[in-house]
Amino acid sequence: MGEVLVLVLRSRRFMIGAILFLAVLCFGVIGPRVTDRNPFQMVGGLFNPPSEKAILGTDNLGRDVFTQLMYGTGTSLLIGFVAGVVATGIGVTIGAVAGFKGGLVDELLMGITNVLITIPAIVVLILLSIAIRSRSAVVMGVIIGITSWPWTARAVRAQTSSLRTREHVDLARISGYTTAELIVKEILPYMFSYIFMAFILQFSAGITNEATLSMLGLGPYQTVSLGVMLHWALLWEAVRTGAWWAFLPPVVFLAVASFSLMLINAGLDEVFNPRLRKS
Amino acid sequence: MVLANALNNSKKQRQPLLQVENLTKVFGSGKNEVIAVDDVSFEIYPGEIISLLGESGSGKTTTARMILRLSQPTRGRILFKGKDIQAMKGVDYWRQVQAIFQDPFSSFNSFYSVHSFLSKAFRLKGNHVSKSQQRAMMEEAMKKVGLNAEELLFKRPHELSGGQRQRLMIARALLISPELLIADEPTSMIDASSRVGILNMLMDLSRNLGMSIMFITHDIGLAYYTSDRLLIMNKGRIVERGPSVEVVENPTDEYTRRLLADVPTLSKRWAL
Numbered sequence: 001m002g003e004v005l006v007l008v009l010r011s012r013r014f015m016i017g018a019i020l021f022l023a024v025l026c027f028g029v030i031g032p033r034v035t036d037r038n039p040f041q042m043v044g045g046l047f048n049p050p051s052e053k054a055i056l057g058t059d060n061l062g063r064d065v066f067t068q069l070m071y072g073t074g075t076s077l078l079i080g081f082v083a084g085v086v087a088t089g090i091g092v093t094i095g096a097v098a099g100f101k102g103g104l105v106d107e108l109l110m111g112i113t114n115v116l117i118t119i120p121a122i123v124v125l126i127l128l129s130i131a132i133r134s135r136s137a138v139v140m141g142v143i144i145g146i147t148s149w150p151w152t153a154r155a156v157r158a159q160t161s162s163l164r165t166r167e168h169v170d171l172a173r174i175s176g177y178t179t180a181e182l183i184v185k186e187i188l189p190y191m192f193s194y195i196f197m198a199f200i201l202q203f204s205a206g207i208t209n210e211a212t213l214s215m216l217g218l219g220p221y222q223t224v225s226l227g228v229m230l231h232w233a234l235l236w237e238a239v240r241t242g243a244w245w246a247f248l249p250p251v252v253f254l255a256v257a258s259f260s261l262m263l264i265n266a267g268l269d270e271v272f273n274p275r276l277r278k279s
Numbered sequence: 280m281v282l283a284n285a286l287n288n289s290k291k292q293r294q295p296l297l298q299v300e301n302l303t304k305v306f307g308s309g310k311n312e313v314i315a316v317d318d319v320s321f322e323i324y325p326g327e328i329i330s331l332l333g334e335s336g337s338g339k340t341t342t343a344r345m346i347l348r349l350s351q352p353t354r355g356r357i358l359f360k361g362k363d364i365q366a367m368k369g370v371d372y373w374r375q376v377q378a379i380f381q382d383p384f385s386s387f388n389s390f391y392s393v394h395s396f397l398s399k400a401f402r403l404k405g406n407h408v409s410k411s412q413q414r415a416m417m418e419e420a421m422k423k424v425g426l427n428a429e430e431l432l433f434k435r436p437h438e439l440s441g442g443q444r445q446r447l448m449i450a451r452a453l454l455i456s457p458e459l460l461i462a463d464e465p466t467s468m469i470d471a472s473s474r475v476g477i478l479n480m481l482m483d484l485s486r487n488l489g490m491s492i493m494f495i496t497h498d499i500g501l502a503y504y505t506s507d508r509l510l511i512m513n514k515g516r517i518v519e520r521g522p523s524v525e526v527v528e529n530p531t532d533e534y535t536r537r538l539l540a541d542v543p544t545l546s547k548r549w550a551l
Contacts (some may be wrong), residue, residue: 046427079472164465166385167380167381167382167385167386168385168386168387168388170344170380171346171378171379171380171386172388172399173349174347174348174349174373174378175399175400175402175403176369176370176373176402177402180521185388188389189388189390190390
């Protein structure tokens with residue numbers, strides 16, 4: 001474990017990704033606690049350009065964009081995180097059970113997975129977010145999570161069905177392990193690096209999915225997220241009126257957040273891929 | 280010979296430990312159907328060492344997996360002390376029937392230390408052995424197989440040699456002390472110099488604990504060296520069976536003769 005840590009810290013991609021991500025995280029988590037402004041509080045007029053009073057100007061209702069950006073980043077990260085946890089959890093569970101059990105269970109679970117893959121996720125997302133009344137940030141994350149697990153499930157299934165034929169699994173079985181114990185103790189540790197990387201990717205996808213949904217007006221109520229900011233900017237034609245401060249900052253933050261996670265993922269790939277380890 | 284006959288007679292009167300009856304395993308269906316094990320029947324008696332011999336693909340490992348309940352038979356049944364093993368509770372069965380696998384490298388989960396590998400054995404005992412007792416038993420078992428517990432107990436599998444790992448497998452079997460041990464190619468992947476040591480250790484185990492051992496192997500030399508009886512398997516069927524000496528000296532089946540002819544000897548040069 002210590003050896004892996006050294007390799008991780010030595011990976012330049014991972015370090016740059018981690019620093020960028022930590023910066024975004026601090027901005028979104030610490031920011032709202034430090035500022036005395038409320039993201040819904042009016043501080044100026046319609047689309048005021050950046051000034052001393054509001055360093056990133058104001059939005060369509062005269063609210064401070066910089067404050068919204070801090071709150072919005074926090075919300076977006078929370079939604080992405082919840083989506084990542086839910087998607088990885090469902091994907092790993094379904095993939096591991098299908099791959100380990102094989103036979104009819106496998107056919108059934110993979111059938112469901114493949115059907116879900118063929119349906120465009122955005123359609124399911126829109127339908128789900130219309131159907132569900134409550135629309136808090138956490139609920140948004142769950143909605144996004146339960147539409148994005150199928151690829152993880154397929155990959156985990158493939159790895160599990162190759163790992164389950166190993167002799168230490170047989171040995172554990174004749175030591176009286178239950179199926180759940182076999183999966184958790186004998187199979188999953190070998191996939192830990194993969195699962196962690198899948199989670200990072202799901203986290204990143206969750207952030208961008210939130211932006212997509214919210215921009216369409218299906219975002220969380222009574223909170224600001226980066227996607228919700230884009231929605232307002234779009235509705236009030238910030239692009240056409242040249243109010244760049246209303247839409248550019250959330251776009252940049254979205255890009256940096258998902259780019260930093262991609263970098264972390266690429267860095268971990270270097271570390272966990274044994275063929276690259278020797279150099 | 281008289282002794283062998285007497286031994287055979289006494290075995291006939293005893294109740295077999297394990298009975299395999301018309302065991303068949305079919306993989307796939309339709310055009311892809313493969314009959315891996317075809318109507319195989321045999322018995323193992325208490326304290327006996329037998330070998331199931333055959334080349335790769337003969338169905339010997341599939342037979343072993345079915346005996347270990349790692350795979351379901353398509354037809355036929357396996358009785359342990361007269362009871363169908365499918366009807367027994369897994370833990371109860373595995374307390375009495377255990378295995379040593381072929382590959383000492385993939386038999387170990389590389390995330391766990393030797394200590395936690397061995398402590399798994401206690402699960403079968405219902406976990407009523409205290410931690411300090413467990414530790415003492417582990418150390419004793421390791422000592423019996425010639426391993427230094429102090430040095431090795433908290434090592435990870437990748438720090439051990441193939442021979443050490445296979446010895447640990449035997450130590451695990453010692454801790455469980457089953458009545459039947461299935462040894463699937465226990466020496467095929469370790470150094471030639473450790474082989475005889477491992478085999479002798481297993482034979483001592485059988486002698487001292489009255490444990491039956493079934494070797495699954497392709498190595499007729501190993502089988503002859505260790506076993507009371509041989510079962511020769513070819514294409515899923517048992518083609519020849521009998522006491523080791525008889526099978527090796529007077530093989531009746533064509534396949535057995537070929538198998539014997541392939542054994543390299545030191546005294547005879549191969550005509551290549």
